[in-house]
Amino acid sequence: MDFNHSAQAERYIAEVGAFVREEVEPREHEFLAAVAKDPWAVPPMIDELKAKAKSAGLWNLFIPKEIGRGPGLTNLEYAPLAEIMGRLNWASEVFNCNAPDTGNMEVLLRYGSPEQQERWLEPLLEGEIRSAFGMTEPQVASSDATNMEATAVVDGDEIVLNGRKWWSTGIGHPDCEVIIFMGLTDPDADAHRRHSMVLVPVDAPGVKVERMLTVFGYDEAPYGHAEVSYTDVRVPLENVIAGPGRGFEIAQGRLGPGRIHHCMRTIGLAERALEFGCRRGLERSAFGKPLVDLGGNRERVAEARLALEQARLLVLRAAWLIDTKGVKGARTEVSAIKAVVPKMALSVIDTAMQLHGAAGLSGDFPLAESYAWCRALRFIDGPDEVHLGVVARHELKRHEGSRA
Structure with missing residues (x-):
């Protein structure tokens, strides 16, 4: 596996990163205030940001290269973009890359009839529905x-x-x-x-x-x-x-890339949580010392960084395997990341919450909601036990017939 990003991926990483920093993150409080006022309406700013992203060519970035729509990124090239979008739980919609629409669009791209694609897929690709x-x-x-x-x-x-x-x-x-x-x-x-x-x-x-x-x-x-x-x-x-009786087949095809997306978005959440935690730990003091110098917090920050880097590399490898061997060829690795990433994120976010004290439990910071989402992710697209079972079965099969 080549650990360097392709030139195309580097370009999109720079462009999506700049868009999130300059256009999306500064409007977080505006989004939250609008949702608090009218929860089940779309804040007008979303359509405004969607129009900007679409105009900039930052649209439908998730569509697999082999399908031939969108910019034609591989799963490996898209993965770091999902991480950037995942920093805020609503940012993906700005780029028309939010779940479950991404998975549903991919189902229709791969399995939908021309009539189904015209009726449902095209409006989804345009971000109209x-x-x-x-x-x-x-x-x-x-x-x-x-x-x-x-x-x-x-x-x-x-x-x-x-x-x-x-x-x-x-x-x-x-x-x-x-x-x-x-x-x-x-x-x-x-x-x-x-x-x-x-x-x-x-x-x-x-x-x-x-x-x-x-x-x-x-x-x-x-x-x-x-x-x-x-x-x-x-x-x-x-x-x-695709006709009666093909639901399970479609579900399996849908879940492989979707799990990559979920995991990379979750890594983005964890990265942002660690940023919040580090800033808080450096800016606040107790007992005459910065918070980072108390109670083993430096070691916790280091462990969080190590866990994030390990998880990211594992997900990128799974994405590369899907690109090179298909969903079936990456089944064990996809299960591995679904077991590893949410637990990693929970630990990192927990550290950031602890550094914030009681504020970490409040709605003043995104940490508590991020923690709730990451805990839910241990069920979404299959519970930990199912994924660990897949990994264990693969590992044990390697040793069948061998003697101690």
Whole structure:
């Protein structure tokens, strides 16, 4: 693996970095104030910043090179850009690179019909609409995708959806117009051929947002997560992505690059938290000394830096493997980063919070909300236990048949 960034990546790192520093970060308080006043509306500044980013060519940067849309970056080239955007939990939308839209757009790019792409993908690529993803269910262990019980039953030229989903991220956004719904189509088929993915308009009869959910008390407006019920929802059969029974296959293809994005955005959050912690520790004093000189804080700062560097290199290697060997060829490494990065970020953010004292628990700094998000990430795209199981299986297989 070449550890140098390509010339194209270096250019985008400089341009995205400058845009975030000069255009996005200075407006953080404006964004927070607007959301506090009207949580489920899009602050006008977002559309303003989106227009600027689009005009600057900093748009749809996530689209894989092999698909042939956007600037044509590899996963390895995009990874450091995701880190920069991840410094603020709302910055990715400015570049039309926010989840779950990135994953949904990639699904439609890879698997969508021309009609599906025209109806849903093009407005998503333009940033005109947003989307949600309906997979996790409250009544089953959703870490095993084959457990999904919500149904998507073919009925002539329609498909009928019934069931309940929760943690449908993005559905609180006022511009959310479509949900990708995963449902059980054929319970007698092979476990990995039972489910289908269906495009469902948010306003389809029978779709009901039952409640918005919180993460450690944070509603994560204006994106949010919801519990959604589907009662005899009928949509055209042509809304099934790639045909009935291919839901699990699509889910696996969707999650590989998405996990890279999540991890690199999380590294960006952790980097910013460490910056906050270092500044606080240098600027404040107690017992006649700067905070960094008390109670082993210098060692904690050093450990945070080491953990960040190790995690970043692990993620970049996983991105490189996806580029060179495909999602299947990088499966173990992708699971490894999903287990490593959130724990690393939690530790780094915890150090920064401790250096801030009680202020670190407040909304005056982004640390508490960042901590809540990183804790949630240990479930998002699969819990730690699933990913550690993948890594352990790979490791043990290497030693099968060997003698102690």
